[in-house]
Amino acid sequence: MDFAIRTEKVGRVYKIRGSKKSEPRELVALHDVDLQIEHGELFGLLGPNGAGKTTLIKILTTLLAPSKGKAWVAGFDVAKEPEKVRPTINMVSGGEASGYGLLTVRENLWMFSQFYGLDSGEANRRIKQLLDIVGMGDRLNTKSSDLSTGLRQKMNIVRGFLTDPQVLFLDEPTLGLDVGAARDVRKFIRQWVDADSARTILLTTHYMVEADELCDRVAIINQGRVLACDTPAKLKHRLRSDAIFQLEVSPLNGFGVKTLESLPGVKKVVHQEIDGGARLEFILAEEPVLGAVVSSLTASNIRIMNLHKNEPTLEDVFVDLVGSSMAEVEGSSVGSDQ
Amino acid sequence: MTSAQWSVGEGHVKKTSGWRLFLKTIIARAYPRVIGQQREKSWMFFDVLLPMLAVSAYVFVYRAIGAPEEYIGFVVVGGAMTAFWLNVLWSMSSQLYWEKEQGNLSLYIIAPNSLMAILLGMALGGMLATALRAAAILILGSLLFNVQFAVVSFLQLFTVFLLAMVALYGLGMMSASLFLLLSREAWHIANLAQEPVYLVSGFYFPIKNLSFWVAAAASIIPLTLGLDAMRQLVFPSGPALGFLSVSIELAVLVILCLVFLTGARFLLAYMERLAIREGRLTESRR
Numbered sequence: 249m250d251f252a253i254r255t256e257k258v259g260r261v262y263k264i265r266g267s268k269k270s271e272p273r274e275l276v277a278l279h280d281v282d283l284q285i286e287h288g289e290l291f292g293l294l295g296p297n298g299a300g301k302t303t304l305i306k307i308l309t310t311l312l313a314p315s316k317g318k319a320w321v322a323g324f325d326v327a328k329e330p331e332k333v334r335p336t337i338n339m340v341s342g343g344e345a346s347g348y349g350l351l352t353v354r355e356n357l358w359m360f361s362q363f364y365g366l367d368s369g370e371a372n373r374r375i376k377q378l379l380d381i382v383g384m385g386d387r388l389n390t391k392s393s394d395l396s397t398g399l400r401q402k403m404n405i406v407r408g409f410l411t412d413p414q415v416l417f418l419d420e421p422t423l424g425l426d427v428g429a430a431r432d433v434r435k436f437i438r439q440w441v442d443a444d445s446a447r448t449i450l451l452t453t454h455y456m457v458e459a460d461e462l463c464d465r466v467a468i469i470n471q472g473r474v475l476a477c478d479t480p481a482k483l484k485h486r487l488r489s490d491a492i493f494q495l496e497v498s499p500l501n502g503f504g505v506k507t508l509e510s511l512p513g514v515k516k517v518v519h520q521e522i523d524g525g526a527r528l529e530f531i532l533a534e535e536p537v538l539g540a541v542v543s544s545l546t547a548s549n550i551r552i553m554n555l556h557k558n559e560p561t562l563e564d565v566f567v568d569l570v571g572s573s574m575a576e577v578e579g580s581s582v583g584s585d586q
Numbered sequence: 587m588t589s590a591q592w593s594v595g596e597g598h599v600k601k602t603s604g605w606r607l608f609l610k611t612i613i614a615r616a617y618p619r620v621i622g623q624q625r626e627k628s629w630m631f632f633d634v635l636l637p638m639l640a641v642s643a644y645v646f647v648y649r650a651i652g653a654p655e656e657y658i659g660f661v662v663v664g665g666a667m668t669a670f671w672l673n674v675l676w677s678m679s680s681q682l683y684w685e686k687e688q689g690n691l692s693l694y695i696i697a698p699n700s701l702m703a704i705l706l707g708m709a710l711g712g713m714l715a716t717a718l719r720a721a722a723i724l725i726l727g728s729l730l731f732n733v734q735f736a737v738v739s740f741l742q743l744f745t746v747f748l749l750a751m752v753a754l755y756g757l758g759m760m761s762a763s764l765f766l767l768l769s770r771e772a773w774h775i776a777n778l779a780q781e782p783v784y785l786v787s788g789f790y791f792p793i794k795n796l797s798f799w800v801a802a803a804a805s806i807i808p809l810t811l812g813l814d815a816m817r818q819l820v821f822p823s824g825p826a827l828g829f830l831s832v833s834i835e836l837a838v839l840v841i842l843c844l845v846f847l848t849g850a851r852f853l854l855a856y857m858e859r860l861a862i863r864e865g866r867l868t869e870s871r872r
Contacts, residue, residue, distance in 0.1 A: 306865075364697055
């Protein structure tokens with residue numbers, strides 16, 4: 249079958265140079281990644297910072313050679329045929345500061361359109377049309393250095409769509425945007441891909457809601473490995489037999505979460521300090537296990553202030569696969585995304 | 587915003603390729619340099635008035651020691667050509683490093699254009715923008731210090747200038763490829779190259795005053811011979827103070843053009859492959 253994107257056992261190892269005397273240290277950023285993304289799909293790569301999402305995007309956009317394995321975009325080998333891959337793709341990264349501040353929005357977008365060979369008049373017409381769609385029609389002649397973060401990101405998004413790529417790579421496209429701007433950008437992305445079945449988007453995010461809301465399929469990635477890949481609904485369905493509860497309790501005062509984890513039927517516990525106490529999220533094998541949990545807490549003089557039964561979310565799927573929440577993984581990881 | 591709106595004019599956008607794409611890329615990348623100069627007027631102070639101070643210092647020293655009056659003209663022409671050297675050093679050689687830091691480089695690479703066209707665009711834009719600065723220094727210096735020109739051949743003068751520019755920006759493109767793999771050291775190397783080149787290229791004195799071998803070695807920088815030949819063509823005593831004859835200098839400049847442009851092409855392709863392999867197109871820290 250013809251896929252928009254396909255990877256086969258793709259791996260990438262970085263050599264990190266320390267001092268001149270020491271041997272370079274190896275960092276495995278990607279490990280045997282196998283993906284098959286169909287034409288017309290909006291595919292999400294979900295994982296914490298440092299999971300390897302950006303490394304995979306760099307390989308697929310011909311910016312980085314894989315250390316092992318093979319990858320194809322629009323049917324072309326990214327390592328052997330980069331000149332055939334490039335006319336079919338474009339990329340937008342969250343928080344990017346590309347372009348030149350002295351140029352206006354229109355001039356910056358026109359410049360990038362010329363690198364793809366668009367006719368100048370056609371490029372200007374499309375720029376105006378796309379800026380109108382994202383609500384920036386009145387910013388055509390504003391210097392890009394005068395734009396707010398949100399408007400700048402919308403300009404970047406327009407740059408990505410301007411050349412009408414077959415495959416568009418969006419690397420954390422809503423990073424740093426306020427709620428309203430992020431919602432607009434998500435709506436924009438979804439409608440673009442829905443308008444033509446030949447268009448494909450690979451989007452990386454570490455926002456669970458974004459992946460859940462936007463993507464047709466999601467691959468959960470951590471420490472360079474793809475842990476699961478399916479539709480958001482099917483991923484959550486994996487936890488359907490589990491019972492997920494959230495408890496807000498009085499301060500734990502040294503009471504170990506491990507005690508709770510050791511109870512029969514308790515699959516995972518995520519602990520978070522909050523004002524005046526703690527929030528505990530439990531993934532239990534079945535509902536009756538909650539009784540043992542409550543008993544254990546009350547026996548240790550911990551008061552239960554609030555109790556919710558939650559429907560499974562992608563966050564719960566991540567916790568189930570990795571053993572800790574994405575925030576915990578990001579908190580414990582050293583360095584940024586590769 | 588609806589899906590229907592998206593469909594208007596979307597899909598199957600006509601795109602050119604080959605030499606048309608190459609030309610479009612050159613013009614598009616030259617554009618920010620040319621337009622930027624019009625919008626950032628501070629160049630008049632930093633790039634015209636400040637270099638004029640250095641020119642004035644040399645003029646007053648030469649007048650104080652009773653040097654031949656032609657030396658004043660040499661300094662003014664040298665001061666004007668300094669603008670091109672600074673442009674090549676700071677806006678060509680280290681430019682790919684800055685583009686990498688800014689996030690533009692990865693967008694240039696993933697586009698179907700040639701990186702060579704991007705570099706040519708930078709060179710063309712830089713050359714056009716700097717020509718205005720150089721002309722301003724030349725006119726201001728000539729008026730202030732009453733410099734008299736006696737051009738022997740405008741055609742030869744134009745040819746020398748053009749060849750010197752092509753070779754100089756070719757050198758800039760070649761070093762930009764080398765700088766691609768550098769991180770912050772690019773800044774230091776550019777700093778390191780600035781002053782010594784002022785000396786060995788004879789910006790403010792005839793290169794003949796250096797020993798033959800030093801002048802010959804300095805001729806690898808195209809402005810050395812370009813400047814020497816231009817001085818010979820615009821000042822009556824120029825030929826007497828010239829390093830080599832104009833025809834030899836022209837021939838060497840042609841060779842330098844070929845070497846630097848060809849070198850830039852191959853080096854750029856090699857460095858791009860190396861940077862993709864090592865992951866240094868978007869990351870400076872490895």
